[in-house]
Amino acid sequence: MEWTREMRYRPYADWSAETLLKLQAQASNSPYQMGYHIRPTSGLLNDPNGFSYFNGQWHVFYQSFPFGAAHGLKSWMHLVSDDLVHWKELGLAVAPDTKYDSHGAYSGSAIALDEQLFLMYTGNHRDQNWIRHPFQLGAYMDQNGEVTKLAEPLITQPEYATDHFRDPQIFKHGEYYYIIIGAQDKATKSGKIALFRSKGLKEFTDLGYLDFTADTMGYMIECPNLVFVDEQPLLIFCPQGLDKDIVAYENIYPNMYLLGDKVRLDQAKFETSTQQIKNLDDGFDVYATQAFNAPDGKAYAISWVGLPDVSYPTDQENWANCLSQVKELSLKDGKLLQRPVNSMAELRKKGTILIPSEIVSGSQQLIAESGEQYELKLTLDTDQNGTLHLAGNDDLSQSLTLDFSTGQDAQLTVSRAHAGQQFATKFGTTRKIDLPAHQTLELEIFIDHSLCEIFINGGEHVMTLRFFADQGPKQIALTSENGPVNYRGTFWKLKSI
Amino acid sequence: MEWTREMRYRPYADWSAETLLKLQAQASNSPYQMGYHIRPTSGLLNDPNGFSYFNGQWHVFYQSFPFGAAHGLKSWMHLVSDDLVHWKELGLAVAPDTKYDSHGAYSGSAIALDEQLFLMYTGNHRDQNWIRHPFQLGAYMDQNGEVTKLAEPLITQPEYATDHFRDPQIFKHGEYYYIIIGAQDKATKSGKIALFRSKGLKEFTDLGYLDFTADTMGYMIECPNLVFVDEQPLLIFCPQGLDKDIVAYENIYPNMYLLGDKVRLDQAKFETSTQQIKNLDDGFDVYATQAFNAPDGKAYAISWVGLPDVSYPTDQENWANCLSQVKELSLKDGKLLQRPVNSMAELRKKGTILIPSEIVSGSQQLIAESGEQYELKLTLDTDQNGTLHLAGNDDLSQSLTLDFSTGQDAQLTVSRAHAGQQFATKFGTTRKIDLPAHQTLELEIFIDHSLCEIFINGGEHVMTLRFFADQGPKQIALTSENGPVNYRGTFWKLKSI
Numbered sequence: 001m002e003w004t005r006e007m008r009y010r011p012y013a014d015w016s017a018e019t020l021l022k023l024q025a026q027a028s029n030s031p032y033q034m035g036y037h038i039r040p041t042s043g044l045l046n047d048p049n050g051f052s053y054f055n056g057q058w059h060v061f062y063q064s065f066p067f068g069a070a071h072g073l074k075s076w077m078h079l080v081s082d083d084l085v086h087w088k089e090l091g092l093a094v095a096p097d098t099k100y101d102s103h104g105a106y107s108g109s110a111i112a113l114d115e116q117l118f119l120m121y122t123g124n125h126r127d128q129n130w131i132r133h134p135f136q137l138g139a140y141m142d143q144n145g146e147v148t149k150l151a152e153p154l155i156t157q158p159e160y161a162t163d164h165f166r167d168p169q170i171f172k173h174g175e176y177y178y179i180i181i182g183a184q185d186k187a188t189k190s191g192k193i194a195l196f197r198s199k200g201l202k203e204f205t206d207l208g209y210l211d212f213t214a215d216t217m218g219y220m221i222e223c224p225n226l227v228f229v230d231e232q233p234l235l236i237f238c239p240q241g242l243d244k245d246i247v248a249y250e251n252i253y254p255n256m257y258l259l260g261d262k263v264r265l266d267q268a269k270f271e272t273s274t275q276q277i278k279n280l281d282d283g284f285d286v287y288a289t290q291a292f293n294a295p296d297g298k299a300y301a302i303s304w305v306g307l308p309d310v311s312y313p314t315d316q317e318n319w320a321n322c323l324s325q326v327k328e329l330s331l332k333d334g335k336l337l338q339r340p341v342n343s344m345a346e347l348r349k350k351g352t353i354l355i356p357s358e359i360v361s362g363s364q365q366l367i368a369e370s371g372e373q374y375e376l377k378l379t380l381d382t383d384q385n386g387t388l389h390l391a392g393n394d395d396l397s398q399s400l401t402l403d404f405s406t407g408q409d410a411q412l413t414v415s416r417a418h419a420g421q422q423f424a425t426k427f428g429t430t431r432k433i434d435l436p437a438h439q440t441l442e443l444e445i446f447i448d449h450s451l452c453e454i455f456i457n458g459g460e461h462v463m464t465l466r467f468f469a470d471q472g473p474k475q476i477a478l479t480s481e482n483g484p485v486n487y488r489g490t491f492w493k494l495k496s497i
Numbered sequence: 498m499e500w501t502r503e504m505r506y507r508p509y510a511d512w513s514a515e516t517l518l519k520l521q522a523q524a525s526n527s528p529y530q531m532g533y534h535i536r537p538t539s540g541l542l543n544d545p546n547g548f549s550y551f552n553g554q555w556h557v558f559y560q561s562f563p564f565g566a567a568h569g570l571k572s573w574m575h576l577v578s579d580d581l582v583h584w585k586e587l588g589l590a591v592a593p594d595t596k597y598d599s600h601g602a603y604s605g606s607a608i609a610l611d612e613q614l615f616l617m618y619t620g621n622h623r624d625q626n627w628i629r630h631p632f633q634l635g636a637y638m639d640q641n642g643e644v645t646k647l648a649e650p651l652i653t654q655p656e657y658a659t660d661h662f663r664d665p666q667i668f669k670h671g672e673y674y675y676i677i678i679g680a681q682d683k684a685t686k687s688g689k690i691a692l693f694r695s696k697g698l699k700e701f702t703d704l705g706y707l708d709f710t711a712d713t714m715g716y717m718i719e720c721p722n723l724v725f726v727d728e729q730p731l732l733i734f735c736p737q738g739l740d741k742d743i744v745a746y747e748n749i750y751p752n753m754y755l756l757g758d759k760v761r762l763d764q765a766k767f768e769t770s771t772q773q774i775k776n777l778d779d780g781f782d783v784y785a786t787q788a789f790n791a792p793d794g795k796a797y798a799i800s801w802v803g804l805p806d807v808s809y810p811t812d813q814e815n816w817a818n819c820l821s822q823v824k825e826l827s828l829k830d831g832k833l834l835q836r837p838v839n840s841m842a843e844l845r846k847k848g849t850i851l852i853p854s855e856i857v858s859g860s861q862q863l864i865a866e867s868g869e870q871y872e873l874k875l876t877l878d879t880d881q882n883g884t885l886h887l888a889g890n891d892d893l894s895q896s897l898t899l900d901f902s903t904g905q906d907a908q909l910t911v912s913r914a915h916a917g918q919q920f921a922t923k924f925g926t927t928r929k930i931d932l933p934a935h936q937t938l939e940l941e942i943f944i945d946h947s948l949c950e951i952f953i954n955g956g957e958h959v960m961t962l963r964f965f966a967d968q969g970p971k972q973i974a975l976t977s978e979n980g981p982v983n984y985r986g987t988f989w990k991l992k993s994i
Contacts, residue, residue: 012515016511017510018512021592025587028586029587078522088525090526091522092519146526
């Protein structure tokens with residue numbers, strides 16, 4: 001199906017309820033549909049929005065185009081949770097229904113006030129010549145989930161930026177609210193982060209661009225986030241068109257982070273001495289990660305698992321993408337760690353402790369029938385190599401493979417080249433990370449139907465990816481061509497949320 | 498809002514997706530919305546349909562009018578479960594989209610075949626004069642949830658019945674499939690159950706009315722079900738307009754049962770010697786209970802919590818009703834027991850054991866803040882009386898009350914007269930059951946926001962009701978004006994599903 005502009009921007013009122021009900025049933029019935037991750041009720045999901053803690057619950061919203069696997073007219077869909085794991089869908093919260101968001105209620109963030117959750121987001125309006133006019137809009141959500149939009153924009157497109165000006169993140173620092181916004185500089189056509197501040201959420205002072213790097217950040221920065229991890233500032237952002245000589249990456253667009261020493265927001269300065277810009281996720285499919293500091297100071301992140309301008313196999317089923325699990329951010333020896341939240345353990349059914357047996361030039365089945373929804377914790381000893389097969393078919397001719405070596409040139413390579421339906425192959429079918437030499441490798445792997453999240457060495461790396469294995473029984477196996485592999489681990493089937 | 502015929506029967510294609518999205522959000526955001534029961538995604542829910550076990554999962558569907566709290570154009574919404582407790586919504590499964598179900602895909606049942614679930618339901622077609630033509634229709638659902646309707650009806654309205662001819666239940670007995678259908682006899686305008694049988698689900702032989710009582714069963718019987726409990730036949734049915742001298746009841750329409758000794762289906766005979774027709778539920782709001790025998794022979798039932806022709810407070814929020822929890826049926830000393838399924842215990846969070854203290858002419862708080870979602874097990878000793886208050890406000894001026902006496906004239910009376918918003922008061926605000934004299938009273942109470950299910954003495958009685966308490970903190974308390982009350986019990990907050 002070709003998505004014409006008319007179809008993508010057709011008002012929600014002009015789609016039929018029958019179509020929507022069918023799309024919802026189609027998304028629910030898909031064998032690739034996630035069981036314990038946030039997924040679209042119908043159509044396409046992209047960026048997480050408004051991740052926050054308010055009224056005694058965690059809140060997150062997602063960018064939604066409910067009418068198919070296309071980036072059409074966007075709205076915010078709302079979910080709440082008591083534990084960051086079990087999410088309850090509340091449905092449409094911010095619809096594209098005013099003159100300022102007539103062509104989409106795009107991404108944004110939220111901050112809890114006393115009795116209300118304040119939402120700040122980008123509304124797009126297209127004029128008769130299809131010229132985009134981005135507006136940074138505000139809305140108040142009350143404790144019953146009722147959203148009241150402000151009548152006028154809070155921030156309009158500044159002189160210095162093009163119409164690529166979006167994704168406001170609001171946070172409080174000291175006595176001010178600060179807002180950072182992804183921007184394209186008009187003069188240089190380069191990616192920037194604009195900084196504003198406000199005392200009472202009524203008037204916003206433009207502080208210019210945030211100074212955080214001397215390098216050119218491609219042609220546009222999307223979804224900037226500034227959070228504090230153990231009091232150090234962390235900048236998460238998506239520099240589109242970033243030169244790979246500045247930071248290497250393989251996905252169509254990267255999601256990067258930069259750990260700072262401190263910020264001087266009044267001077268628009270993000271200071272970092274030794275830290276470099278790095279990939280936030282070393283897998284295939286993470287983008288638009290949103291992070292925020294909870295009332296207790298902890299930093300949490302959640303990602304869109306999906307990429308702009310990439311087609312996924314479920315496009316054929318009229319739905320696409322999901323959100324990652326929530327990741328708790330912390331620092332260890334100056335390095336960023338991303339970890340599953342503790343409540344994830346509540347999804348575990350009875351565990352199976354893996355009983356090692358010696359593998360010599362062969363294959364050992366770890367789990368005969370893994371199902372589609374599980375957690376696998378696996379420790380691999382130093383100085384060995386082999387391949388872990390997930391979602392393997394009978395003869396392992398099909399599987400998602402993790403090639404590991406834990407010796408001198410230690411590496412982990414994930415390949416989806418033989419894991420069912422192929423897609424996005426022009427960006428490669430493998431992702432590789434270097435590991436510390438001669439060290440034990442700790443893997444925490446979460447599989448949810450067509451989603452794989454791999455936490456490596458306590459969250460020093462995360463590799464997130466979609467894969468679309470053929471239907472049928474699936475095994476987990478270890479193969480080795482170079483002698484025995486020593487391992488230990490536990491396997492849990494996981495409950496749905 | 499007045500629901501005109503045009504609005505109620507408007508095709509799903511003529512409602513807008515925007516309206517549906519708003520209705521879905523409204524139903525989700527309601528403070529009265531259930532957290533661990535099946536509830537409408539939007540609009541009105543009524544009868545459970547197609548309760549079955551197929552393809553390794555439990556299935557249930559519900560009658561849905563997605564566009565408001567009205568009995569409009571009906572469809573089937575589908576849910577699946579691994580444990581009869583955690584239900585996953587799959588959405589629209591049987592739409593009113595053929596000439597035979599153009600005016601509603603009404604209630605029916607399901608039976609698992611090898612690779613398919615066979616659905617049998619009533620389709621209504623209205624002609625130009627708005628005359629109803631009921632058809633008993635068939636459809637096959639495959640393992641991917643795809644439903645294919647048969648082109649032609651399986652059974653049409655027989656000569657002897659009026660157009661009140663609906664709600665087929667299909668089950669296998671011996672080498673035949675049997676179908677029972679609720680009917681109104683044309684000659685006498687009385688409620689009947691029509692019986693058919695079939696060998697290959699292609700040709701259906703009319704066996705006439707099922708002979709199970711000499712009494713007149715009102716003017717119509719809806720939702721007949723025949724299941725076997727410990728090998729004894731059990732007939733569950735809804736005789737509308739039943740004379741209260743035949744069986745006493747207080748609800749607008751009753752849901753009755755009759756336990757038999759045996760059935761001779763080839764002779765259309767349901768034989769019972771001593772058993773009488775009884776209320777299946779002694780509360781306010783149970784109707785259209787559907788039961789079936791699982792592959793292991795166990796009998797399970799699930800009820801619509803809601804009644805025809807009754808308005809509920811959430812009608813103002815454009816949604817209405819829910820399903821009960823699944824009840825396992827068994828016999829004890831020739832009496833029917835209805836019990837929560839074992840998996841319900843998996844919803845429990847950490848329990849609180851109630852520590853009794855003596856109450857003399859006063860009130861004891863059992864739980865200071867119960868929340869809206871819990872289970873309370875309470876044992877009350879013999880020869881005492883008092884009142885249990887659920888969902889009580891600060892001074893207990895508002896609460897759902899259970900007056901108990903466990904002496905000579907032992908009784909339990911549930912009153913919702915002071916439990917928030919009043920409704921259906923013309924059918925009374927209390928329901929009372931007699932209890933065995935001088936016996937301990939065992940209560941298992943499940944509260945889910947606006948739903949209360951009370952299992953009495955191991956399931957000898959069930960009292961199910963909706964109530965709409967004011968928002969705010971809620972306590973559980975015991976009051977007594979006649980000396981101490983001895984009790985013991987446990988309280989658990991329950992997880993959402």
